[in-house]
Amino acid sequence: MYELQNEKKTSIRQFIKDLHYNDMRLYLYPDQVLRDSTNYITAFDSDLHWLATRMFDSMRLYGGIGLAAPQIGLSSKIVAVDIEGMHNFLINPEILSYTLESEIKSEGCLSIPGRTFDIDRSLKIEVIAYNLAGKKLHFEAKGFTARVIQHEIDHLNGVLICDNEVKK
Template identity: 35%
Template sequence: MTVRAIRLFGDPVLRSPSDAVGDIDDGVRSLVQDLLDTVELPGRAGVAAPQIGVGLRAFSYNIDGDIGYILNPVLVEVRGDAEPVGEGCLSVPGLWHDALRHPWARVVGIDLDGEEVVLEGDGLLAQALQHETDHLDGRLFLDRLPPETRRVAMREVRESDWF
C-alpha cells in the first residue's frame, strides 16, 4: 500500500492543467493504485493525480464507502443552479468554506481497460466530481468562493502553519 503525500497550495502542479492519460502502462496502473490507497484514509472523498504530484487526468473517490477511480474524466453535465456548499481540500488543509457547486454532476472517462466509465449523482458525489475535475484543470476550491470569502480564505492560508 502506497499512500502518497498530498501537495499543498503553492505547489505549481496544483495550478497546471493535467495532461490526458495516453497509453495505459505499468506507470498508469501504479498511479491508480496509489490514488486508491491515498483516498482510502478516513475523511477523504477524493484525490486527484496533481495532489500527489502527477500531472495526469486521473482521480480516485471515496463516497460513502464506494471507492473507485477514473482516467481522463470530463465533466459533461451539471444540473441545477450552483449553490454554496461547505467544502474543504486536502491541498488547503484546515480551511472550510462554502464553494459554489451544482447539485448534480456527470463525469465520463475510462478505466484501466480502456472501457468507458460514467460517474453521476447528487450530493457529496456531485460535489466531489466537480472538485476533482477542477483539480485536473488547475483549479482549487478557493477559485469557487465568492470574492469576500476568498479574501478571508487567502488570509487564512497566509496565516496557516503549513504555508
C-alpha cells in the same frame, strides 16, 4: 513507455521510478503543481494500475474522500473517489452537463489543510471518463457524489476551492 503529450511533465513511469512506495507526498497550496495543466492518459497499463493503488492508499492515509493526481505531484488526468455510491478511479474525466440547480456548501481540501470554503456546485452532473481497463464510462452523479467529482475535476484544471469561494 507511457509518454505524456507535454515533455516537461513527468510521465507515470518516471514518476514511479522516482518514487519509493511510501514516499507519495501530498502537495499543498500554493505549490505550482496544483496549478499546472494536466495531460490525458493514453496507456491503460500496469503503471497506471500501480499509480491508482498508491493514490487510493494515500487518499485513505490522509483521510480524504477524493484525490487528484496533481495533489501528489503528477500532472495527469486521474482522480480517485471513495464515497458512498462510488469507489472508483476516473481517468480523463469530463463533465458534459451541469444542472442549473445548485447548492452552496462548505468544502475542505487535502491540499489546503485546516481550511474550509463555501462553494456553489451543481446538484447533478453528467460525466464521461474511463476506468482503469480503458472502458468508457458515461454516468450521472447527484448530490454529494456530484460535488466530490466537480471538486476533483477542478484539480485537474488547476482550480482550487479557494478560487471559487462564495463571498457572504
